[in-house]
Amino acid sequence: MIAELSTRDANFDAALEALLAFESISDAGVAQVVADIIADIRARxxxxxxxxxxxxxxxxxxxxxxxxxxxxxxxxxxxxxxxxxxxxxxxxxxxxxxxxxxxxxxxxxxxxxxxxxxxxxxxxxxxxxxxxxxxxxxxxxxxxxxxxxxxxxxxxxxxxxxxxxxxxxxxxxxxxxxxxxxxxxxxxxxxxxxxxxxxxxxxxxxxxxxxxxxxxxxxxxxxxxxxxxxxDMIAGPSEILVICDGQTPADWVAMDLFSQAEHDEQAQAILICPDAAYLAEVKAAMARLLPTLERADIARQSLAARGALIHVDSLDEAIALSNRIAPEHLELSVASPESYLPKIRHAGAIFMGRHTAEALGDYCAGPNHVLPTSGTARFSSPLGVYDFQKRSSIIHCSQAGASRLGRCASVLARGESLEAHARSAEYRILESDA
CATH class of the missing domain: 3.40.50.1980 (Nitrogenase molybdenum iron protein domain)
Structure with a gap:
């Protein structure tokens, strides 16, 4: 039903890369259809x-x-x-x-x-x-x-x-x-x-x-x-990565994984834990609970294709692995999650503690649920107010300031062989500064 991996496996890196691989670019046929529609809308x-x-x-x-x-x-x-x-x-x-x-x-x-x-x-x-x-x-x-x-x-x-x-x-x-x-x-x-x-x-x-x-x-x-x-972005399928210390009720974590797997067949749900017995407990809970879902078929395909239970040696290794994956949603289902927060480098949204289900963020917690996917949390952020604001630089030189900056700009412009740039700045240089 779901892949079981260990960072101790000799082929772990290759298995992880295969698990994470996703190509969001459409094929040539789709691109041509879209190009034709765009051209037609522009024309008519x-x-x-x-x-x-x-x-x-x-x-x-x-x-x-x-x-x-x-x-x-x-x-x-x-x-x-x-x-x-x-x-x-x-x-x-x-x-x-x-x-x-x-x-x-x-x-x-x-x-x-x-x-x-x-x-x-x-x-x-x-x-x-x-x-x-x-x-x-x-x-x-x-x-x-x-x-x-x-x-x-x-x-x-x-x-x-x-x-x-x-x-x-x-x-x-x-x-x-x-x-x-x-x-x-x-x-x-x-x-x-x-x-x-x-x-x-x-x-x-x-x-x-x-x-x-x-x-x-x-x-x-x-x-x-x-x-x-x-x-905003070209979003891939929804993702959840849960880091657990083995103390959260297994049914909770199983359902958290389902909450993203039920989105579509390409969604991804991953659990990382240093407790092998707990991983087995969650796997059993998933097998028991999956048939109770209305979207069980979708979730089952998602978990089989892109899901994983990953055994690590420690929570610190789990954090390092999470940063490598850069998930859209990261649940820190551990005691004292605040102590691990400074170590998180790449994640779209971070859900702290055992009681914070990712689903709360989807609907009503407050932070935006439009998040970077497919590892783009390495360089992207959630949608926010800043995405709808623009910034314009303001430069208002005094006469003395224009003269001081003009000398600097002149040297740099002539170093780039841009004479008009230099002369434009030089016109503003005061005779006393020349």
Whole structure:
């Protein structure tokens, strides 16, 4: 059901590399389809967007206006929810908003002795598009995690695209858009939605950045339009890595592993522990609990293809191995997890202690659940307010400052054989400093 590895195995390194291998780049056929759709959206705009939506989502709409969801409908969807769902969404939205408000970056300046002022001006992007999966995979939590940080950052307009196969929409997704303050919702999806956001159409103004998860066509389209607009990331399958000292109830850890394995067949769930008997206990718990899951078939395939129980010699070795893997989600299911935190170099999100299930982070803890995957936590961070803010450098030279800096710039510019650069700086040098 799941691979069992040990760092003492002679072939451990090769086995680990094979386990972690994942190629997120789509094949040439998908890339060509996406390229054709993007070109068509750029050429024909609204007409092409409507045609692709009718074809791929089995709809019969006449124009783009029929794809727009009025604000009143978002509010009505929220108000129509059962009380437990409404209250859960409200709680999650409030916690996500509060957490991200701590991430706000502000402008700053300082003045040098000669009066020159240097600094940085922080401004929000004007317009952002968020992609939300539709159909079988409808995630209101993704709406909150993508839209709320943008709004906290001060983005003027957040445009949400969500496919509605057969015209069906998840009320919780619409309700989440209402709570998050989304300005416009269009029921379009796929590469055509990404292209419309990136290049604009007759009725849709192009955005500055596109964020949010999608299928292989969406991911390929995001990669293709990068440069025309910014994107968050090209995300791979969901991952969880649990480091346990052998003292957490085995059923808890088994279900934590299932919580990611049930996402899709390519998701990854790994447990690292120095206690061989405990690993056997968790394996037995997984075998017993797996048949009770609604998505047991998906989880079973995920665990067989990319899951692992790894025996190590110590928790320090477990930490070193985790840093090598750089997981999306890392659970430190150990006593005194704070003592290990400084040793963690690479992880998208760190869940501390036995009581902190990764699932809490997916929905309502507060930190963002849009996280780097496939080892990219080595150089990437969770989605946050800072992803929707830009920084502009401020340079305001006094006369004396321009003269002092001009002498330095002149020497460096002439060293690079850029005469106009040098002379431009030299014009500002005071005669007394020449």
């Amino acid at each position: 705009g609204d007409a092409a967007l409507v045609e692709y939506t009718n074809r791929f989502d089995h709809r019969e709409v006449a124009d783009v206006s029929a794809l727009c969801v009025p604000q009143a409908s978002l509010k009505a969807a929220f108000e129509s929810l059962p009380v437990p769902q409404r209250e859960a969404l409200e709680m999650a939205a409030a916690r996500v908003r509060e957490y991200h408000q701590h991430q706000l970056q502000t402008s700053w300046q300082y003045q040098e002795a000669d009066g020159t002022v240097l600094g940085q001006q922080v401004t929000a992007m004007a317009r952002v598009g968020i992609y939300v999966p539709g159909g079988k995979a409808s995630y209101p939590s993704s709406v909150l995690m993508n839209a709320i940080p943008a709004k906290v950052a001060g983005v003027d307009e957040v445009i949400m695209v969500v496919p509605a196969p057969g015209g069906e929409l998840n009320p919780m997704v619409l309700a989440a858009a209402h709570l998050a303050g989304v300005d416009q919702v269009l029921t379009v999806g796929g590469a055509q939605a990404v292209a419309a956001l990136a290049y604009g159409t007759q009725t849709l103004t192009k955005v500055d950045k596109i964020v949010g998860p999608g299928n292989i066509y969406v991911a390929t389209a995001k990669r293709a339009v990068f440069g025309q607009v910014a994107i």
